[in-house]
Amino acid sequence: MGHKRRAGSRCSALLLAAAMTLSAVLLPPRQVAAAEETALYIDTGAAVRGGDGSFTFPDLQVHAPAGQEIKSVTVQFTSVVEAADAITLPTLGDFTRLSGSKEVNVSINASGKSCDDWSRYLRENLKVKLAGDDMKKLRLVASYEESTDIYDYDAESGHYYQAVKDEIVWAQALTEAADATYMGMQGYLVTVTSKHENDIITSLVKQNTWMGGTCHPDYTGDAAGYTISYGKYYWVTGPESLDSAGNFAPSLFWQGAFSQSQANNPSSTVIYSNWNGGEPNNGQKKGTEYCLHMWGTSDLIGTWNDGTPAVKAGYIIEYGGMPGDKPVTDGGGSGFSVVDVNLDPTGKSLSTSAKDIFVGQQPEVSSKANGSQVDAVTHVYYERDPDGTWAPVEGLPTHVGEYRVESVKEGYNGDSDTFSVLPIELSVAPADADGQAYTKIYDGGTDYSGGFVLSGLPEGAKVGLSCTATYNSKNVAEADTITLTEVALTGEDAGDYVLTGLTDGKVTVPGTITPRPLAVCPTFAVTDSWAGVPLADTYGHSVTGYDPDGSWESMLAGGDRVEDTLGDPVYSCRAGDIELDRGNPAAGTYVLAVDFPDSTALARQNYAITYSPIQIVIRQRQAPQVRPGEEQDTGGGSDPGGTQPEYLVPDAVSTEPDGTVHATITDAVTVNVQPSGSLSRIEVAQLLRERYQISSVLPDGLLTYSAATIFKGGALLECVDLTQPGSYLLSITATDSLGNTTTILLDYTLKAPQLGVDSDSDDGHQNPSRPEDGELTGTIAHTGDHGIRLAVVFTAAAALGGAAFLGGKKNERRP
Known part of the structure; x- marks a missing residue:
């Protein structure tokens, strides 16, 4: 469903870094050398710690192409900060601090200033104070536009949050958020999928605040998801509202009876919820409340409530994770540029350790200095060849093998460790991707040509399954298993996986055969005539069956014949209790139906036979x-324009x-x-x-x-x-x-x-x-x-x- 990336629990005292209204792009520290290719960028140089413990940037340089004017620079923490952590960047002359800036986030606006002016101002005035000796992450953003609003950033998910104080109704908030963009990212009404994220939103709200959840079928598409006493709440905005193909598929995060005595009952919570006690209650079960908001005042702050759609509240716009979003690292030359800096007060030697992983997992490499984790370290990987030598790897390890990782950071002593990438064990799943037994429509044979699901296979892996699959019977009532023989993994990545669950090279899974739809329709040459006009034609019928390729045509399963399957037809053509007299038909609407009372029991099992009657209308004759x-x-009088x-x-x-x-x-x-x-x-x-x-x-x-x-x-x-x-x-x-x-x-x-x-x-x-x-x-x-x-x-x-x-x-x- 495109949920946000989540890690372990974070400190409840989390203070969130913020960014301002400007466009920005991440440039990892190791990419600073490549910044010369970027039209707009900041080169921080070395961070120097002074006697008071504050970091300054005496070599900082701001660059922009000739003729372009930088109008704002924002400095913000992008990691967990402590209360005493602070950024000092004051108003000075034409360099004005944006109202609403925080100690962990400062934005400066200025017009008519050159790159040298900006560089000089930042070198002489930017100070970053850390509460302890732990490394902190800092982000600097330069933009051609002035900063106008506050955007909070979550380093764990890489998402931004904009708290909007204007109070509007929920539907309008939904539209306003969807129309917003920031740093090339599409906005949406905020979704909350973890306690960590709920803590973030709680730290931002100062008033009742709309979120992107609802149980109303007009927004969820679930007609059974909302009654007076029961509701199914979905996230209908953001990545949580889309499937992997980008189609609308809202995520169910809570379902159950309204006004439960236990808030956030685990049996009702599907993803995460933080309802206030007794909520949701649907307006005390009056059918008036179905829009999600967070309380922003008193002792209820941070808890959830189902609100009336006509009530006005503030709202939060979230940015990140949407299809088509541009990575912020791609923003150079688009009016903004970002550089991230790690500040580590002590230690210059790296200690590297790596864990064994399975194919598809990210390497788990830890680089520390004197026991403190150091981020933004360049990791270079090598793979052991059969002759025992180490060959460089482009990017990250992706295939089974033994690897060595070297950690490199300018000014630090490097280190290395070895680890293995292990094959993933796969098995043939007992059901398809929808949890249903493998099945086919009755076709008169035992072969199964559909696909199988491999349990444990990561998304995007280039692995297939080759086999011969056979049902234990061709008939619907008897078929219940499929046996796979000559089983083998195929594909470019087949060597990274091993298939388990085989016995003598075979595996058996549940399988069913469903009846073949067979529609029988009566035929008659005349369907509309007049009373007293003889109908000389005789009744007939046509037999159609469902062809799995999507077409309809006259057919049965291979080897079956109509006369053996259905037997002789019996027709009736009646208007109420009156049978149609084809020699002298009376006026009325007749229903022509056909039945095959002599069809065999086996035919009724293997075919889902339906009879589709037709109408014959005999009209009462009228004089001219x-x-x-x-x-x-x-x-x-005359009325030329009349009726x-x-x-x-x-x-x-x-x-x-x-x-x-x-x-x-x-x-x-x-x-x-x-x-x-x-x-x-x-x-x-x-x-x-x-x-x-x-x-x-x-x-x-x-x-x-x-x-x-x-x-x-x-x-x-x-x-x-x-x-x-x-x-x-x-x-x-x-x-x-x-x-x-x-x-x-x-x-x-x-x-x-x-x-x-x-x-x-x-x-x-x-x-x-x-x-x-x-x-x-x-x-x-x-x-x-x-x-x-x-x-x-x-x-x-x-x-x-x-x-x-x-x-x-x-x-x-x-x-």
């Missing part, structure tokens, strides 16, 4: 629908035994007689099709139209006389591709104009005029009460040998 035409005035008119409701609907639907829509219009003219049946058809928008509900949208009919007084006419008052019944029938019909009956009345009433009179009647392009003048009145007129139409239709418009079959369709 009718809307008023765009030219029709329904009394409300589409509603469909007209049929006055009568009938359904034939085969499901064919017939609808009738009646309407009426009154117009003034005209001086001359008439409407033929063709013109009536044009009038009706323009006054009404008729559409089919079927996907094909096809409609055919009958010839228009004209009735007056029960007699079928060939035209409408527009010059004489009277009432006509006009009709037309639209038929869709399934034979469903809609007939429009229009009561068309001609009246003589009233004397003294012009075309703009209030009764809405217009002056008579000959309709042009299918338009009518007059007043429209939709009505559903046309019993008398319908009777006239029926009589006339019968006289023509025509159609009955209310449910009978049409015997003749006129062109």
